[in-house]
Amino acid sequence: MLDTQLQTQLSAYLEKLTKPIELVANLDDSSASNEVRQLLGQIAALSDKVSVVEEKRADFRQPSFLITPQGERHGPRFAGSPLGHEFTSLVLALLQTGGHPSKESQALLEQIKQLPDELHFETYYSLSCHNCPDVVQALNLLAILNPRIHHTAIDGGKFQQEISDRNIMGVPAVFLNGESFGHGRMTLAEIVNKVDSGAAARQAQSLSEQAPFDVLIIGSGPAGAAAAVYTARKGIRTGLLGERFGGQVLDTVDIENYISVPKTEGSRLATALRTHVEDYQVDVIDAQQAVQLTPAQERGGLHQLHTASGAILSAKSIILATGARWRNMGVPGEEEYRTRGVTYCPHCDGPLFKGKRVAVVGGGNSGVEAAIDLAGLVEHVTLLEFADVLKADQVLQTKLRSLPNVEVIVNAHTQEVLGDGQQVSGLVWKDRLTDTLHTLPLAGIFVQIGLLPNTTWLGEQIARNKMGEIIVDSRGETNQPGIFAAGDCTTVPYKQIIIASGEGAKAALSAFDYLIRTE
Structure with a gap:
């Protein structure tokens, strides 16, 4: 063994x-x-x-x-x-x-x-x-x-x-x-x-009683972790609040483009990030969801963050590093059959569909990679792409089309997830060229259609673009003085771990500069 x-x-x-x-x-x-x-x-x-x-x-x-x-x-x-x-x-x-x-x-x-x-x-x-x-x-x-x-x-x-x-x-x-x-x-x-x-109420009370932070970082993925290390090294009181340490990195299997680390796994990198953060005086606040941010009324005042548990934390500066999440299809049946055939992780859930027919929605790199992986486990894979061509790298497309149990359908607009009340039984899609509806009998649907920034909770006071990304300047500052943002939740192009880490460091240095100039 x-x-x-x-x-x-x-x-x-x-x-x-x-x-x-x-x-x-x-x-x-x-x-x-x-x-x-x-x-x-x-x-x-x-x-x-x-x-x-x-x-x-x-x-x-x-x-x-x-x-x-x-x-x-x-x-x-x-x-x-x-x-x-x-x-x-x-x-x-x-x-x-x-x-x-x-x-x-x-x-x-x-x-x-x-x-x-x-x-x-x-x-x-x-x-x-x-x-x-x-x-x-x-x-x-x-x-x-x-x-x-x-x-x-x-x-x-x-x-x-x-x-x-x-x-x-x-x-x-x-x-x-x-x-x-x-x-x-x-x-x-x-x-x-x-x-x-009673744990949530006790923790909320304890958090609300804390003294104001010099900088409060919201989001504990690569951007947030990098920001925490940089601000802590400046000797300022730092809080790092997140729902799960590591963020989307935890949902990544192999990482091969983080410079100086030839290959690692997402969970391993997340552990390394936490270990590094805990080397410094950072108040790590786990399992807390931010629900409202109230900017300071005047420059140099205190910003307030409200959490779902009822806690209210104050800080002289804020760094938003809330990352992104998998985009949903937004069709009838998706929520009803989530975890009952609708899934977002082919590596985790693929073995449960051994010998069955499944679909992958999305023709980018992640969708094509998912279809390739699943083809070795399941009876048949149908890949559906909304556009008229796949968007994945050519080497991946070549591999995909060489597999005998994979069918690729382009110009396919997903319409509805079908089920028997207990689990998925099929998927309805429309041909965008002919408006014809088609039904695919299948047991599983793997959704791989990109990411959405975790910013809807911010309201109107933090400026965002039509995609929901936080608009930042070259220093990572938002439209609100003393509030900065970094990583996949911002307008910075190319959503990559190494870029998020660098942007987190930049936002931290900008927040420190803001504090010393304001004070």
Whole structure:
């Protein structure tokens, strides 16, 4: 199961264990159980603090195994082999169960320990999903810290019948006490706040009581992270507020054009960004959504930011780095069948459509790349492009057209998503040349039609163009003195990670210059 290199790396990690742990395996004689048996044996052979115990219980999935302190019976459980993207989740679960501390804030860890209710979480993941590990790791940590909380991470590829029975069309899919809890990426703070009913109000009150920031950065993607590092290095009081650290980078699989880093993954880059920010005195405020910005009434006054939780924060200067989100088709049925056949991540959800017919909407680079990836998994892919030609790079188009199970349709205007009330069953599109309507029977629709800036919450006081992008000058300043913007939410062309980072640094230097001249 584990090659020599992985075993060497894992052996080094297991040296960090401070207390013995048991891997309690619920196995049978199937090939899947034998794979897990082999994996656990390899892990136990690498450390004298790890032992394996086998049992057969009808109330747990087979194959599955519990990671628990020795002599106890609580902690995270994996159903299936946690390899692929989930191998990191397995390593973290081993380390944290064995006493290695989490890097999360002490306040959040204490909040988890105090949760009073008995909670049973189940998370379905796919081994190719790059969004799943964050959710699995967050829920594993809950189960490690609080014996009243239970979590099972389930490989959807090994338990296909459950995927079908629960109509799961996108991962990660989380269930709490048997009921749907959430789909897609969620941070630890978001999960805790969702199950702790009073958490949002307490946090809002605490945030509102904070002293004004010199600069408050809204958005914690590459632009926001770069801005935070630059302002903190100037020695000014910096706050960094965001819904999820890393932003859209977390939804990116491979990154090969970030200069000096030949290749990395989005989740890895997001972790590196956070680590860099936390090297400085930055007040990182996670899982908070900005809903209103009130500019200062006079130059040098305080701007106010309102959050969805009810918090009100004040700052002498603001940097807007709210990024962008996937553009929706805006057709009937799209919202109704989101996560039930309508999806935006081919890497995460592609394996769930194995052997089925799907469509990709969008003929740019992302759409064509999605169709190429999916063609190796599904029965057939239909790519629909609104324009009369594909917009993707020629090398991608050549590869796409060489695939026998892909059909390309141009001049196609998507009209409606069809479904049976539970999941997607088809897509209606109109030929723009003939106005003829066509219906495609299919099981999944992958939407890849570009991005929209996250700026609708700003209202009319911050000038934006017709696309919703914040209008900035060469210094990153908006039409409001003391309010700057950077990254994909602005009019700066070419939405690239490296450009967003540079624009974040520029906005930070401009904000600092504004502060010293104003004061």
